[in-house]
Each structure stands twice: as structure tokens, then as C-alpha cells.
Amino acid sequence: MASTTSLAIFRTSWRPVLTGLILITLLEAAKRVHWLPVFIPAPSEVVWEIWKTPRLVTANLAPTAWKAAAGYGIAATVAIAAASIAVSLRALYGPIYNISVMINSVPIIATAPLLALWLGTGTQVQIAIAALASQFPMLVGTMQGLQAADQRQRELMHVLSASRSQTLRYLLIPSALPYLFAGLKIAAPSAVLGAITAEWAGADQGVGAMMLYALFSYDTPKVWLSVVLTCVLAGAGFGIWAAIERLAVYWRHDVELAD
């Protein structure tokens, strides 16, 4: 079983992995023959940064990761609850949706320093900003998902004279899962970006802080290292949910059998 799983992972991922390796090699070669400007470091220089000071990675990655995760968790809880209320109480559907859209359209890069000014530069502010930055896709996903069951399926539950809670349990929640997972996946990178933007406004640790220090000291390899770390965090958040989705929404991935 384990070997078939790893085989499946290899089969789906060798192409993107190979593409990445080729691109990195080309970048390295281009840098070596001086085709690239100074502000683009060779991949080896970025790796060298990690090699030189591994603490740079560990000390900054962990704070950002947990702040993003905490904000994401709060956002998920509130967004899923709010979306459930919106779907069951029609009068609140519009207001809840509009508030979520409004929060989502506020430019975080401008509000993060303001919030930091008003509330201080503590971690709570960074967690709050990560939450604000990631709530929208989860709210929309839950809203859409809870309305995804088709009319006939609802009529089936009606003819079976199922109660509201039974309809929710047997029909509405399972049919919401694909949409909910789509929202959870899209929101994960947003939470990471939110946390990093918040760190710019005054944090002494974290990928965002590291990025800012490196920018101000024109340390391009370190800037690129922080970019890579951001991508790793965002990708990990996305990937974890994609993996859980494959297990939870099992009925969408199997191949077709003929009669």
C-alpha cells in the first residue's frame, strides 16, 4: 500500500519536479556567465545563505508559520460559522456576504501599519491580520457548498420525511465538502501572506521581518531566501488541505468503471 502511494506521488509529481530542476539549473548557468543583473542571485547563493546560518531559517520560519496558522484557524472558524448562519437565515445572507467582501477588499499593506499603530506590534495584531486576509474564500466556499445540493436530492430527503438536521447531515454537509475544501486551500496562502505583511509593520522575528531587514541592507540572496520560505509556507498550507481533500472527498477522484 505504501509503495503504491509513493509510486502514485512519483507519477503525478515527476514532471513539475523535473521542470523546477531544469529552471534552477538554467538560472545558475545564466548567472555564472553573467547574463543576469546583480539583483538576481544564483540559486546556489540562496542555498548558501541557509548553509551559512541555518538559524536564520528556523528562527524566522516557525513564528510566521504559527501566526499564519492561528489566524487561519480563527478565520476558518468564524467564516464557516458565519456562512452557516447566512445560509440558514436568509435575512443575514446579504449583510454577512457584504461585510466579508468589504474586509477582503481592504488593502492589508496599508492597514497593517495603522493597526500596529493603534494596537501595538504584538503577535495578536499579526494573527488578526492573517485572519482578515484569509477569511473570504472560506466564507464563499461554505456559502456555495451549503447550497450545492440539487433540487431533486432535496426532494428525495423531503419524500423520506427527513428532519432538518438529518438533511444537513446526510445531504447538505457532504455536498458542501468539495466547495469548503476549495475555500480552505485557496485561503491558506492568503493567511501566510497576511502574516508576512503584518510582520513588516513591526516584528523582530518572522519571514516578513527577515524580508524587510534584507531589503534594507540590499542583501539580495537573503531577500530571495525569504521569498522561497514564503512559497514553502504557502505551498505547505495549500498542500496539506489538498491531501486531506483527497481523502475526504473520495467520491470525486476515482476513475470510471464501465458497465
Add this chain to the structure above:
Amino acid sequence: MSRDIQVEKVSMVFYGRGEPVIALEKVDMHVPAGQFASIIGPSGCGKSTLLRLVADIARPQAGTITLGGDTPRAARHAHSLGFVFQAPTLLPWRSVRQNIELPLDVVGRGSAKRSARSSAELIDLVGLSGFADALPHQLSGGMQQRVAIARALILTPDILLLDEPFGALDEITRQRMNLELLRIWSESGTSALLVTHSIAEAVFMSDRIYVMSARPGRITSIVDVPLERPRRLDMMRSSAFFDCVNRVRDGLFGHQPSEAVAGEPVEAY
């Protein structure tokens, strides 16, 4: 137990953007307990609407419907209705067995309303042995519809309502499904009401056929089928069968030559 279906002066009007559409106008119908009846008519004649009224999915604006003396609502709450939709309407995350057992989950496994047959027996009955753990998308359309029929039967309903259940199937599968459905129905002893587009299907399956016309939807004629039971495929060659087919066709098209009838075609065979 079985219930009769009594429909008295039922009317239904839909108010849309344009003219109000009279879906049903003073429809009377009686299906004795344990009998098999069909409703046939062109699209838009209100035959599916009538079935949905019997199933308490909608309420009539005028007239009354009683099922074994109860209102459709009471019959529905007593879990006495089995309904098969045009599309299989399975829950894609549930296996064949779990889909068939959905009504048991709703009623509660320990409840008094028990099924006469286990889901395993029903799976055999509809010819899906070996597919109990398959997911719906792994099955063909015909197999999915058989799951839907098994699901409608698991609580041994007093009344089985079928809304063009085989409309999407090819002719060969359809004939086989008709035979299976008749076999299952005769064993269960429930009353059955079938909505169909096919004259041959209606005659082959039914004790009585209600022929409807559209705009306004009303019953234009009633054809009793004298063929004995159990029905066999070779009966479709008998003169009694053709006689019924012709009477249904006359009810649908009148006695005019039928090659140039406006509206949606009705399948002869």
C-alpha cells in the same frame, strides 16, 4: 399493507411571467390498493406534477388527495411512500449499499418501521450483486437507476411512485428493467403509479392507464388492460396488447392519422 390512491377534482395552476398555466384541471383518479396504474401524456400535461402532489412534494390548489384514507403528508410522515425520480438521484459519497439504506438512516435503524428485505437481498433483487461497495459514479445509468429502485423499496412502501424512471435508458435495458420492476412489485404487493412517455411500457406494466392531454392538463381517457399477470414479453405480440396500445393512442391523438401531430412526439414502442 397497501394503500389506494384517491385523487378528487385536483387542480393546479402555475403563475409565471406570462399567462397562468393550468397544469391540472379537475383531475379524478383512483388506483385500488395493490394495483399498478400508469399516467401517459405529452410533455407539459401535468403528469409529473400529479405524481409530485401524490408524494406531497407540492400541494394542490384545489381538490383532495387521499392515500389509504390519509393525507399525502401523513402518508409521507409514516414513511409509506417510495419515490423513483427520472434521474437516479443517488448521493455520490455513499456506496450502493449505503444509498439503499439511506431511508433506514432517516427512519432510525431501531424504529418500528422495519424493512421486509435487507439491503443485501434488495441488491440481489435488482441484480447488483458484487456492487454493494461500489460508488454511484462507477455504475452505468441503468445500474444507478436500479439502486434508486432498491432504495425506494427498502422500507416496503405502501405506494410506489415512479416518475419516468427508465426514460433515460436504452430500449433493451428498459425492457429488462420493466420486467424486473414488475417482478419486484408483484412480490411486494404495493400500489404503484408510473408516469411514462411510452405507450408500450404503459400497457405492458399497468392494470389501468390514465391518458392525459396538455394545456389544460386533464384526463381524457382511461384504458383498462385485460392482460393476465404475471406479464410476459410474448404478451406484447398478442392482439389484446395491440388493442390496448391503439386505444391509448386514440386517447392521445384522437382518431386522426397520427403522422402530423404537433408538439413533442410520444414513443409508440
